[in-house]
Amino acid sequence: MLIKICGLSTPETMEAALAAGADMIGLVLHPKSPRHVTMEQAVELAGIARGKAEIVALIVDWDGTRAAEMAGMLRPDWLQLHGSETPEAVAGLAAASGRQVMKALGIAAADDLGGIARYAGVADRILLDAKPPKDAAYPGGHGRPFDWGLLASLDPALSFMLSGGLDPANIGTAVHVTRPAGVDVSSGVESAPGVKDPARIVEYVAAARKAAASVQEGSSA
Template sequence: MTRPLITPPRAKICGLSTPESIDWSVGAGADAVGFVHFPKSPRHVALEALPALAGHARGRAAIVVLTVDADDALLDALVGAADPEVIQLHGRETPERVAAVRARFGRPVMKAVGIGSAADLVAAGRFDGVADLLLLDAKPPKDATRPGGLGTPFDWSLLADHRPATPFLLSGGLTPTNVADAIAAVRPAGVDLSSGVESAPGVKDQALIRAFMAAVEAGRRAAGGEGETR
């Protein structure tokens, strides 16, 4: 199967669950929006709510559906409900599983990888040539009940010596106050955040979204303009 072309989003705001939060994100300049289907998350979107939310965003931003260790039946249902441009796998999926999902649906797959050390970045190389995009997130604590950075950044300096070959989005602990520095220092293909623009878990804040996107643009200018710089 021919691999579809994908332009990495410059900024993805994830964990959206209302039409208003979609409007705020797109209006501020986000070019991708993420919907989480994972019941343990405070940002969980039920299957029956996905068609209306995805329809509200369609044509205005890339639609990304995030799920964790989903089986084929659940992925079939999610893709049928949201028709996403990108499937985001945020669990313990292996390279073989990522390849199988790509083959089954014929659309780009973004694989989240938790980073806590240089060894984790080296291990992320297993997905080179398999995933279309990586999402580098902070590695959760061992006792965490859900994946992801949980609002905490990882040590970005690790990327100076261990940079993935696959285009990646930077995530984990990003906020309006630190994202410009992160972009200038790391020069990722894009950035992704959720809790950093919330007034409470799962509740997006319009002012924080605007501030975040303004900081993203400032960081991109400081990094030298468009696209990933290596």
């Protein structure tokens, strides 16, 4: 199971995430987010992570030209699309940037699962996140989980990452209930909005690894 720590913004917390064993790190290139980093900061942070974890650039409703320019400077492994990108836009951004693309889909009710099929054949990976509040200034789960039981009806063959309100206390339950291919955390390892806590990162990664191992043992028993 892949573990992604998103919204890292300082060399110190990047080092902490890598030391804890994160498989993927996320850099938020969306100005409205409290976890936003400039391109200069992103390049510095990516340099620390390169070769140690996969680098994910989170963008919101960019066009292909902008994405291609960013990809050339930052050289991420993935683009994480967190806006209202259509399946056609997802395909276009993948082609323009030459990068793998992960599409985030907000989930709040069973009806929201219908969009998965539209993107599953276009995006390289699907990220299921909590749908943001209607008055939210930026996308994402805003530290709140959705009802994981909704995912029971998904095709077991669907490979997805889970996000939205995950933290060291609930990650074990989340993994056992949803059996994701990966988990993505941001605010759940923070001491304040946008401020990552190295101790919470270590605790979270350890709990996620323990849960994944337990699920694997149960599947092979």
